[in-house]
Amino acid sequence: MPRLLQWQGFKEEYVRRSIAWLRQAAEDAGLGELARYHNLPPGSPTHFNLPLIEEACGGPCGMDFYDLSSGYSRVRSRALYLAGSATLPFAPELGVGGPPWFPAMSEVDEQNVALGALAGGLRAFNLYMAVERERWYGGALDTKAHPTTSADWIAPLVRALQAVEFHRLRRKAPVAVVVSRAETRAAVASSAVGSATHALTDWLDMGSAGHAALSLDPDARLYPRWLEAITSALDLAEVPYQLIDESSLHTLGIDTKAVVLPTLRRVDGAAWAALHALAQAGMRVVVGPDIPREDELGQALGADALRPAGAGLMDAAMLDDIEGLADALLGLAGTLDDLWIAPENESVHCSLFS
Numbered sequence: 001m002p003r004l005l006q007w008q009g010f011k012e013e014y015v016r017r018s019i020a021w022l023r024q025a026a027e028d029a030g031l032g033e034l035a036r037y038h039n040l041p042p043g044s045p046t047h048f049n050l051p052l053i054e055e056a057c058g059g060p061c062g063m064d065f066y067d068l069s070s071g072y073s074r075v076r077s078r079a080l081y082l083a084g085s086a087t088l089p090f091a092p093e094l095g096v097g098g099p100p101w102f103p104a105m106s107e108v109d110e111q112n113v114a115l116g117a118l119a120g121g122l123r124a125f126n127l128y129m130a131v132e133r134e135r136w137y138g139g140a141l142d143t144k145a146h147p148t149t150s151a152d153w154i155a156p157l158v159r160a161l162q163a164v165e166f167h168r169l170r171r172k173a174p175v176a177v178v179v180s181r182a183e184t185r186a187a188v189a190s191s192a193v194g195s196a197t198h199a200l201t202d203w204l205d206m207g208s209a210g211h212a213a214l215s216l217d218p219d220a221r222l223y224p225r226w227l228e229a230i231t232s233a234l235d236l237a238e239v240p241y242q243l244i245d246e247s248s249l250h251t252l253g254i255d256t257k258a259v260v261l262p263t264l265r266r267v268d269g270a271a272w273a274a275l276h277a278l279a280q281a282g283m284r285v286v287v288g289p290d291i292p293r294e295d296e297l298g299q300a301l302g303a304d305a306l307r308p309a310g311a312g313l314m315d316a317a318m319l320d321d322i323e324g325l326a327d328a329l330l331g332l333a334g335t336l337d338d339l340w341i342a343p344e345n346e347s348v349h350c351s352l353f354s
Contacts, residue, residue, distance in 0.1 A: 001217075002298030004189035009297060012049050019056040035059060039092035042066050044074075044210055045081035046184040046224065051247045054087055062090030062124075066098045068105060069112040076120045077231070077243065081179060083121025083171055084242030091117060093128035096150050097138020104137070111153045121242075123167045127154065173242040174257040174333035177230055178275075180246045182266035182296040183223035187212035190220060219264035219290075226262035226289070226319060233318075233325035239333045246271035249278065258284035258332035262314075267292035272304065279308035284332055288314035 019038060026034060036059035040048050045063075054061045063078050082089040094117070095102075096110055105113075114125070132139035132148075140151045147155075161167070192214045215221050234241045241260075244252070246268050252259070259278060261271070272292065279285045285308050293305055307313065318325040 001186065001189060005185050005296065005298045008185040008189055012052065016049075016052050016056045019053060023056065023058050037061065037090065037092060039064055042074075042078075044184075044224070045078060045085075045179050045243065045245070046181055046227070047211075049181065049245070049247065050081075050085055051245050060086060060088040060090050062086065062088070062092045064093035064095070064128075065091050065113055065117055066093070066095040066102050066105065067109070067113045068103055069109045072112070072116050075113050075116045079117045079120025079122045080241075081243040081245070083123075084173070084176065085179070085245035085248050089121050089123045091122055091125040094125040096127045096140050096154070097129060097132070097136055099136060107138075107150050107153070110138075110150060111157075114157065118161075118166070121171055123169070171240065171242065172255050173240040174255060175234060175239055175241040175329075176244045176249075176252055176256050176259045177227070177234070177241050178246050178249065178259060178261040178271065179227070179243050180223070180261065180263075180268060180271065182268050182292075183217075183220045183264055184212065185296065186217050186266060186298075187215035187220035187223070190215045190217040192216055219266065222264055222319075223262065226264070229319050229322060229325060230260055230262060230314075230329070233322050233329055236322060236326040237330040239330065249274040252278070252283075256283070257334050258286065260286045260329070260332070262289075263287045263292045264290050265292060266294045266296060266298070267301075269295040269301070269304070272301070275311075276306075276308045279311055285311040286314060286329070286332065287311050289316040289319070 023036060026032065026036070036057050038053050038057045038059070038061045040050065040053070040061065040063045042064050048063075050061050050063075063082060065075060065078065067075050079089070082091075094114055095105060098105055117125070127140055129136055129139050131141045131145070132143050138148070138150060140148060140154055142148055188211070191211075210224050212221050212224050231241065231243075246261075247270070249259070249271060259275065261267075261275060272295075275285055275287070287307065291305060291307055291313075293301060295301055312328075314325070314328070318328065
């Protein structure tokens with residue numbers, strides 16, 4: 001397994017090198033002042049190292065959204081991850097239509113996904129495609145540049161976002177849930193379907209484990225279930241949270257009161273060290289249900305395999321007891337300000353957690 005995990009890690013490094021080379025080539029050609037950005041395909045944030053790619057390209061890196069209304073939980077998790085981990089919470093491709101090999105979206109799906117992503121923290125987007133073309137269905141404009149029915153919801157949405165300066169708004173989330181890649185790499189390395197891309201399995205209904213359901217490693221299969229259980233418990237407790245990449249722990253702001261990192265057998269060594277430092281500095285830290293024994297490359301942690309000072313440890317039984325987990329995590333955020341929303345229409349119920 002260690003050699004397979006090293007190979008998974010190298011593939012991330014290979015992507016970084018390629019993007020860094022393109023950046024350097026552009027600068028060498030006198031194009032260094034051009035704005036640069038990169039995009040990641042639709043999928044679970046656990047499969048990507050977004051901060052590493054941002055560093056390589058020298059600009060923001062976003063994630064694409066081509067989803068159905070029924071996939072709102074996936075949309076929300078990607079938006080929360082972008083809001084917590086990206087320089088700019090950006091969707092380079094916010095689907096208006098899509099390629100024929102993706103699940104076919106209706107105009108209602110397009111609108112729901114856009115609103116759901118914005119509610120989760122998205123602050124910039126590129127409608128894709130704006131104009132219909134070959135090998136694509138849908139678009140805001142047809143081939144003669146006439147607005148399609150998709151434009152009926154796009155125009156008022158953009159006007160409203162501009163009017164309230166929506167891009168300046170930021171979520172206040174006192175709890176940071178850390179997205180780790182250590183167990184995800186193990187899931188891919190031990191997959192029963194070999195190197196089959198998660199971009200395919202993410203579209204299938206494989207339960208909360210997603211692509212990891214095909215893993216032969218028990219800890220790798222459990223990790224996405226724990227990540228979902230923690231976020232579901234925080235939703236139930238009505239505690240605002242952000243999803244933060246394991247390599248971005250050093251960017252936590254003063255609004256963050258607690259950090260939760262689901263841990264099983266493996267953990268990123270640098271993230272584990274950063275978590276120890278945060279605990280030493282007085283941050284409330286929760287890990288578990290296990291104390292990790294190996295780093296992201298399958299090497300023994302040795303003397304570093306200690307629980308961070310004062311850290312809480314989640315009970316393994318709470319994986320199937322969301323209410324109990326919610327009660328356990330409720331106090332992490334401290335005292336929360338009440339949020340009141342006055343609906344213009346009395347028949348509309350407005351709630352962040354509904």
